[in-house]
Structure formats: structure tokens, C-alpha cells
Amino acid sequence: MANGNGNEKEITIYDIAKRLKISPATVSRALQDHPRISAKTKKKIFDLADEVGYRRNHFAGNLRAQKTQTIGVIVPRLNSHFMSSVIAGIELTVNEHGYSLLISQSSESVLKEADSAEAMFNSRVDGLMASLAYDTSTLDHFDKFFRKKTPVIFFDRVMPNKNATSILIDNYRAAYDATKHLIEQGCKKILHITAPQMQNVYRDRLAGYKSALEEAKLKFREDHVIITNLSQEAGYEQAARILKMKSLPDGIFVANDSCAIGCMMGLMEKGIRIPEQVAFVGFNNDPVSTVIDPKLTTIAYSGFEMGEVAGRLLVNHLNGTLPINNTTTIVLRSDLIVRQSSMKNQG
Amino acid sequence: MANGNGNEKEITIYDIAKRLKISPATVSRALQDHPRISAKTKKKIFDLADEVGYRRNHFAGNLRAQKTQTIGVIVPRLNSHFMSSVIAGIELTVNEHGYSLLISQSSESVLKEADSAEAMFNSRVDGLMASLAYDTSTLDHFDKFFRKKTPVIFFDRVMPNKNATSILIDNYRAAYDATKHLIEQGCKKILHITAPQMQNVYRDRLAGYKSALEEAKLKFREDHVIITNLSQEAGYEQAARILKMKSLPDGIFVANDSCAIGCMMGLMEKGIRIPEQVAFVGFNNDPVSTVIDPKLTTIAYSGFEMGEVAGRLLVNHLNGTLPINNTTTIVLRSDLIVRQSSMKNQG
DNA sequence: TTGTACGCGTTATCAT
DNA sequence: ATGATAACGCGTACAA
Numbered sequence: 001m002a003n004g005n006g007n008e009k010e011i012t013i014y015d016i017a018k019r020l021k022i023s024p025a026t027v028s029r030a031l032q033d034h035p036r037i038s039a040k041t042k043k044k045i046f047d048l049a050d051e052v053g054y055r056r057n058h059f060a061g062n063l064r065a066q067k068t069q070t071i072g073v074i075v076p077r078l079n080s081h082f083m084s085s086v087i088a089g090i091e092l093t094v095n096e097h098g099y100s101l102l103i104s105q106s107s108e109s110v111l112k113e114a115d116s117a118e119a120m121f122n123s124r125v126d127g128l129m130a131s132l133a134y135d136t137s138t139l140d141h142f143d144k145f146f147r148k149k150t151p152v153i154f155f156d157r158v159m160p161n162k163n164a165t166s167i168l169i170d171n172y173r174a175a176y177d178a179t180k181h182l183i184e185q186g187c188k189k190i191l192h193i194t195a196p197q198m199q200n201v202y203r204d205r206l207a208g209y210k211s212a213l214e215e216a217k218l219k220f221r222e223d224h225v226i227i228t229n230l231s232q233e234a235g236y237e238q239a240a241r242i243l244k245m246k247s248l249p250d251g252i253f254v255a256n257d258s259c260a261i262g263c264m265m266g267l268m269e270k271g272i273r274i275p276e277q278v279a280f281v282g283f284n285n286d287p288v289s290t291v292i293d294p295k296l297t298t299i300a301y302s303g304f305e306m307g308e309v310a311g312r313l314l315v316n317h318l319n320g321t322l323p324i325n326n327t328t329t330i331v332l333r334s335d336l337i338v339r340q341s342s343m344k345n346q347g
Numbered sequence: 348m349a350n351g352n353g354n355e356k357e358i359t360i361y362d363i364a365k366r367l368k369i370s371p372a373t374v375s376r377a378l379q380d381h382p383r384i385s386a387k388t389k390k391k392i393f394d395l396a397d398e399v400g401y402r403r404n405h406f407a408g409n410l411r412a413q414k415t416q417t418i419g420v421i422v423p424r425l426n427s428h429f430m431s432s433v434i435a436g437i438e439l440t441v442n443e444h445g446y447s448l449l450i451s452q453s454s455e456s457v458l459k460e461a462d463s464a465e466a467m468f469n470s471r472v473d474g475l476m477a478s479l480a481y482d483t484s485t486l487d488h489f490d491k492f493f494r495k496k497t498p499v500i501f502f503d504r505v506m507p508n509k510n511a512t513s514i515l516i517d518n519y520r521a522a523y524d525a526t527k528h529l530i531e532q533g534c535k536k537i538l539h540i541t542a543p544q545m546q547n548v549y550r551d552r553l554a555g556y557k558s559a560l561e562e563a564k565l566k567f568r569e570d571h572v573i574i575t576n577l578s579q580e581a582g583y584e585q586a587a588r589i590l591k592m593k594s595l596p597d598g599i600f601v602a603n604d605s606c607a608i609g610c611m612m613g614l615m616e617k618g619i620r621i622p623e624q625v626a627f628v629g630f631n632n633d634p635v636s637t638v639i640d641p642k643l644t645t646i647a648y649s650g651f652e653m654g655e656v657a658g659r660l661l662v663n664h665l666n667g668t669l670p671i672n673n674t675t676t677i678v679l680r681s682d683l684i685v686r687q688s689s690m691k692n693q694g
Numbered sequence: 695t696t697g698t699a700c701g702c703g704t705t706a707t708c709a710t
Numbered sequence: 711a712t713g714a715t716a717a718c719g720c721g722t723a724c725a726a
Contacts (some may be wrong), residue, residue: 014720059409059410059720063406065702066702100647287635292639384711409704410717411717557715
């Protein structure tokens with residue numbers, strides 16, 4: 001008996017038309033504020049629609065229009081401050097233009113990413129935004145979208161390609177600044193903890209790190225680069241490994257804040273003093289970076305802004321304002337935020 | 348020219364029917380694995396469907412079925428660890444049953460909550476889940492759903508009602524345990540920092556706090572209860588106010604972790620020693636509770652589990668497995684996790 | 695300014 | 711086991 005179905009019948013434009021003894025077409029046009037409908041007819045229609053609680057059936061409309069008014073978003077994971085911010089930015093922007101969001105996470109796996117892409121394709125999203133998983137090495141699973149000329153936008157973790165616009169920050173520069181800052185604090189042996197080198201963001205950060213070292217005539221060493229999954233736990237575990245090194249590093253540049261914090265905690269538990277013995281710089285300006293003591297120096301960039309930019313861009317593609325084949329790369333700003341964890345001088 | 352529309356035409360069951368010289372009805376049935384279609388016809392149909400890249404048009408199907416296969420979720424805010432976990436749990440569960448999620452946040456405002464509810468109603472979600480904003484005091488804005496017999500489930504921040512199932516933890520008990528723990532550590536003057544008392548969770552936590560005090564013959568005082576928005580900043584600001592009290596409290600029970608942490612940081616900056624001078628207990632077991640030094644004692648409960656339970660329940664309502672009028676209240680478990688911030692004895 | 699009539703893609707009913 | 715057809719609700723080209 002009582003299943004999930006409603007009991008009150010839905011009102012359609014036919015019902016309204018019948019009650020007003022006019023045609024459904026007129027009702028449809030009035031509801032869209034079509035110019036060629038007389039003001040009084042419109043008023044009659046709007047009033048009755050209100051009264052009987054008419055609501056448009058998006059499905060019928062979308063079926064007709066061959067559009068879904070839905071945008072797909074695929075992210076590596078939802079539960080980071082950065083990603084929530086991006087999504088908030090996207091949501092705000094696209095909602096203003098009548099789009100809804102279909103969100104899914106790849107959990108850093110290219111397989112799930114492909115699955116999600118497939119699912120989104122099948123739900124016929126009007127556009128797609130994605131930030132790539134650690135192990136994504138080709139964009140083949142997005143080919144369907146490209147072929148169908150469905151606009152796609154990559155953000156943060158991107159990959160060079162002709163088919164989609166990319167939005168990111170200058171990771172090379174940011175990493176260079178971060179490393180240089182450590183050098184200026186007097187660090188001579190600087191480690192870099194990062195993720196597998198599949199993604200631009202981690203490759204560029206490594207490159208920036210190398211470049212700062214070279215500039216300071218510090219020799220780059222492969223065994224100073226540690227590859228992890230950048231989780232807080234991973235950072236904690238690496239601390240143990242670092243403590244076993246013959247000589248301790250005096251600076252560590254970590255490719256994200258939570259991992260940096262895990263590592264700091266691991267070292268501090270064993271009595272290492274930060275920053276006096278080991279100075280730290282992280283990446284992302286996650287809120288926890290101010291909770292840890294000493295507060296973490298980091299690279300700040302706005303996820304919210306990135307989401308807004310991505311949203312606006314996609315909406316413009318969907319509008320027709322921005323031709324779909326007009327793809328480009330957009331670089332947003334990022335800043336080094338200096339906090340105690342890296343200030344050797346004052347401690 | 349190049350707008351958002353695809354260029355390859357979509358394949359429909361008509362196309363398949365035509366190419367196979369059979370009727371669309373047969374194709375439709377085969378695709379649904381209808382028993383009365385011969386195995387070889389099915390095979391032919393599946394093969395061709397694969398070959399030409401047929402994909403079902405959900406909109407047409409939904410229009411026909413008068414269902415959307417979509418579930419709405421309204422939360423106060425997305426960017427907390429707890430809420431991300433709940434959503435992850437919901438998503439996982441309902442996706443298995445073919446439902447998508449429409450997510451929106453109220454930003455702790457009943458107005459936006461009502462707007463979101465309206466929007467979800469208009470997108471005809473098959474079911475709704477919500478956790479209420481700070482200032483929500485009636486469920487009037489959900490009446491449309493109740494009247495239409497669309498299943499609704501409230502979680503965590505709920506409100507007694509006959510129309511929807513509620514899922515929550517025993518906040519009274521948890522708060523009682525938290526406060527009692529502080530008392531056992533020797534605290535005599537215990538503050539409670541919480542949110543406006545509109546929501547069950549905060550009322551119950553206050554009640555549990557009172558009850559533990561009474562049991563220990565500690566007098567409850569109105570001015571020991573501080574109402575804030577529970578943000579980290581609010582906690583930080585309250586630290587300043589607390590420092591101005593004639594006599595410092597020796598224990599503080601805060602209704603969430605981020606606020607507790609803000610307050611701890613504010614006090615520690617001014618040289619207060621935690622837990623020796625002031626012991627702390629928070630709520631939620633947010634990851635930051637282990638980053639702060641000393642680590643924060645807190646109440647742990649699983650957002651993921653809550654999401655799973657809510658998802659399963661809603662799916663059952665939609666199945667028809669669980670009658671829609673069969674509403675109830677489900678209480679999940681929570682635990683006190685003791686960490687340094689509250690351990691007066693050992694420090 | 696308004697009405698007629700058809701199509702969007704699917705599925706359920708009734709027939710064969 | 712399969713086919714013909716109506717219906718879901720809306721928007722629009724074409725008429726009037």
C-alpha cells in the first residue's frame with residue numbers, strides 16, 4: 001500500500017489549460033515568460049499555477065530539450081578542506097545558472113575514476129569537471145566526452161591535452177619558493193616528501209624543488225625524495241624512516257599539509273625540535289596547519305576561487321559564450337605563508 | 348557553431364529495432380532482461396546495443412515511471428569531517444541501489460534550508476535526508492514532502508515528529524559521560540560551550556552535562572554555559588572571555604572539537620596549561636583532535652555508519668520494503684575517547 | 695496573440 | 711515470444 005509514491009496528483013500544464021479553457025501551448029509559453037503572450041493571460045496563468053501548486057517537470061523538459069542541466073564533478077576525495085572548498089565554489093557558481101551537481105570520488109584510483117566518468121556519461125551530464133587520481137596516466141576514459149563535444153574542465157590535477165581547459169596553479173614556482181625559503185633559513189639537507197610522479201602537480205613541485213636546490217648549489221639527491229600517498233599516517237610512518245638516516249635532514253618540503261603534520265608529529269614524539277633541528281614547509285594551507293604547534297609554513301591557494309573559475313568557464317561553454325574547442329590553461333595565484341615551523345632564526 | 352551540444356546522434360531503442368527489424372517493445376524488454384524474450388533475440392539485441400554504443404535515456408524512463416532515482420541531501424555544512432563521512436556513507440549505500448545524490452548545504456540557516464527543500468521538491472527527488480540548521484525550529488518547510496508521502500529521514504540534528512524516521516546518537520548519555528569524566532579528573536568548575544538550544548543535539552548535551560553535575564552535587568550555573576556558533580574562531584574568542592573570569596574554570600566540555608581546539612589554542616597562547624589548569628573534552632572525534640597538543644578527549648561516533656544506516660533505510664522505504672508511515676527513531680552508539688587534554692592525573 | 699499537433703525515448707497494456 | 715500503441719509532460723514549428 002504505502003510505498004514511496006505520492007498520493008496527490010501532479011498538476012501539469014494540461015490541467016491549467018483545461019481549467020482556463022486555453023491551450024497547453026499558451027500555458028507553456030506564459031510560464032516561460034514568452035513575449036508574445038498578453039499580460040493578462042500570463043497573470044491568469046501564473047495565478048492559477050501558484051494556486052494549484054504547479055511545478056515544472058524537469059524530466060519532460062530535459063527529454064524535450066536533450067539537456068540535463070546537470071554537471072558532473074569527479075574528485076580524488078571529498079573529505080579534504082581544499083576539495084570541499086572547490087566544490088563549494090563550483091556549486092555556488094553553477095547553481096546561479098540553473099545547473100545541479102552530480103558529485104563522485106575516485107578515491108585516488110584511475111579505475112574508479114573511469115567508472116565514475118562512465119556513469120556520468122550515461123547520466124548525460126551537460127558538462128564535466130575532474131581532478132585526476134594519483135595513478136591516472138591517460139585521459140582515454142574521457143574520450144567519450146571529447147568525441148561528443150561535451151565540455152570538460154580539469155582542475156588542479158590536470159594533464160596536457162587539446163580537448164579540455166585546465167585550471168591550476170604554478171606548482172613549479174610554488175615549490176621553488178617553498179624550497180628557497182628553507183634554504184634561506186639555512187637548511188642544507190632538504191628532503192622532499194611527495195606523491196607518485198604521475199600527476200603534474202607532483203612533478204612540477206619536484207622540479208621546483210630541484211631548481212631551488214641547484215640555484216643554491218645544493219646537490220640534488222634521489223634518495224632525498226620520498227614517495228608516499230601523502231596521508232597523515234604516511235607522514236607519521238616516514239618520520240620513523242627519517243630518524244633512521246645516518247644524518248638527519250634540517251629541512252623538509254612536503255607536498256601537502258596533512259602529510260607534513262603527520263611527519264612533524266612523528267618527529268616531535270621522538271624529541272626532535274621543530275624548526276630548530278628540522279624545518280618544515282607544507283602545501284595547501286589546510287586549517288590544521290594552524291592547529292599544529294609549531295604552526296606550519298605552507299603554500300596557500302584558494303580552492304573556492306578555483307571552483308568559481310571552473311564553474312564560470314563551464315557555464316560559458318554551455319551557454320555557447322565560449323566555443324567548446326577554445327581550450328586553454330588558466331593559472332591561478334598561490335602564496336607562501338610563513339609560520340613558525342620553518343623559522344630557524346627566531347624559533 | 349560549436350556549442351555544448353554533441354554531434355554524434357544518440358542511439359535509441361528505435362534505431363536498434365529498425366536495424367534488427369523487430370519492434371522497439373522487444374528491444375526494451377530485452378534490455379531489461381525480461382523473461383519472455385528468447386535468448387537469441389536478447390543476444391542479438393545486446394550485441395548491437397554494445398556495438399552502436401546505446402545508452403538508456405534516464406529522462407525518458409523517469410518521465411514514464413514518474414520517478415527520478417534521485418535522493419536529496421541537505422546538511423548544515425559540507426566541510427566538516429563528520430558530514431563528509433556521513434555523505435560518503437550515504438553515497439555508497441544508495442549508489443548500490445541505483446540512486447544518485449543531490450546535495451546542498453543550508454549554511455546553518457533555516458531560510459536556506461527551506462530554499463533547498465523547495466528546490467529538491469521541485470526536482471522531484473524520490474526521497475530526502477536532512478540534518479537541521481542551528482535555527483530550525485519547525486519542520487513546516489518539509490510539509491510538502493510529508494503530504495506527498497515522499498519519504499524523509501532526519502539524521503544527527505533531528506526533531507521529534509510523526510512523519511519521518513530520525514537517526515541519531517544518545518547525546519544526553521554522551522554528554523553525561525564526558526562531564527562525568529571531567530569530574531572524575533577532579534574538576535569542580537566545569538563550563539559548557541555549545542550552540543543555540545534549538546537543536547536536540549545541543550539541548551540533550553546540555554541536559555547530560557547538568558545531570559552529571561547534579562549527580563556529583565556540583566551546582567549548575569547558567570553563566571557556566573556559553574552559547575556560540577561552535578566554530579574554531581568562536582572558541583578562540585571565548586578563550587579571551589574565559590580569561591577575564593574572576594576564577595578560571597578547571598574543566599570545559601565543548602559541544603564540538605573544532606571549537607574546543609580554538610578555545611584551547613586561545614588559552615595556551617596566554618600561558619594556561621592544559622590539562623593541569625583547565626581540562627578539555629570535545630565532541631565528534633574530528634581528525635584535528637589528535638593534531639592538537641595535548642590531544643583532545645572527545646566523543647566518537649561514526650558519520651559513515653550514520654550515512655549507511657540512513658541510506659539503507661531510505662532505500663527500503665523506496666523499495667516498498669519498509670512502509671512509509673512506519674517511522675521510528677534509531678539510536679547509534681557513541682564512545683568517549685580519553686586523551687591527554689583531560690587527564691589531570693598524569694598530565 | 696493563441697491553438698494544433700508532433701516529437702523527445704521509454705515502458706506497460708493489450709493484442710497476436 | 712513478439713508487435714502495435716498509448717502515455718508520461720513539455721516545448722515548438724506551423725497554422726490561424
